[in-house]
Amino acid sequence: MSNHATAAAGSAATTHATTTSASPESGPPESGPPKPAGRLPLPALLALATAVFVTSLTETLPAGVLPAMSADLAVGEAAAGQSVTVYALGTALTAVPLAARTAGWRRKHLLLTSVAGFAAANTVTAVSSSYALTMGARFLAGVAAGVAWALLAGYARRLAPPHLQGRAVAVAMTGIPLALSLGVPAGTFLGAAVGWRVAFAAMTVIAAGLLGWIALAVPDLPGEPRGGRAPAARTLKVPGVLPVLSVTFALVLAHTVLYTYVAAYLDHLGTGGSTGLVLLVFGAASLAGIWLTGRHIDRRLRVLTLAGTVLVAVGAAALAVPAGSTALVLVAAALWGLGWGGAPTLLQTAVADAGGDAADTAQTMLVSLWNAAMAAGGLAGGLLLDLLGAGALPWSVLLLLVPVVAVVAGARAHGFPVHRRPA
Known part of the structure; x- marks a missing residue:
């Protein structure tokens, strides 16, 4: 979900989609320690949250090291940008079938498998000198992300008492803005100082440490009973699900078109030397956005979206203005990040509320759609960069956001209701 998961990612993907399952998963009585009555675990x-961080940073790191990555792999920046597209395709193509095939797995075992996949994929990316092999590793990372986003938010909800489940998801989703505010700028700095490969190697080290943390600190929970998920066709007919999914696709597409090629766009503005700072401001503002979302989502989901x-x-x-002013670029990045930060949690929550009994299936569909939008955004942004130049990127974002506002404003009864009815 990224990046921007993403999705998911949803949130949740939640993402990605972040992109993730934002509803409690059904299943037999849960093992492990009882849920605390009045506090979060x-x-x-x-x-x-660290798993979300690894997922999101693996997804978005190429945006901070794109020029060096393209030079080292002997391809153009548009071709290197397809590392985001391939990652997203890995998630989009496999999230739904893998969620169905692994529905009965113990949650902890499934999460550990996903994190191990990230460790392997980032290791290959760090040592590969072949463009094709690098793209293959990125696809594998996307598959691991599909597994992660399909369970992380639902896992967080099941670990918390009912009245704190929304806040539990917000805590888990802090990994997304932290990846944007700390991870990508740090990766950009590492890429400039000692090479982009070191940034991906560092991701392997983080994933390896996370495996031990999960093994020690995260309670295990059962999977879903056989046949527990609603069919996708029936889920799409549930009022409100389709509007949320359509908003997800357009919003993530708009964000990815610009974010993937932000380094190239800043070069176009003549402020390429400030890429790390711009990403830091964007990420810090995203962190503020998810904090505000966590405080007000129970009463203001529609308004926040x-x-x-x-x-x-x-x-x-603001970015479209060719002023060449670093100050204006930083203000624009702050506004962009503040608006984007809460998107994974908002969309995951909206689709869970709308889905009702089919929330698990709706959430997995959101993960796939989130990452399909990321793949399309990486591809579309590369085409715009080659055909029209970097100046076209922010204008494409504005064009794509028009239907988002229209659909959210129109979905007053279901999807983004005036009076929220939590799942």
């Missing part, structure tokens, strides 16, 4: 939730979309649009409009 922070050690376990922070381990899940509209406000976030408008902020992203204003940020893109």
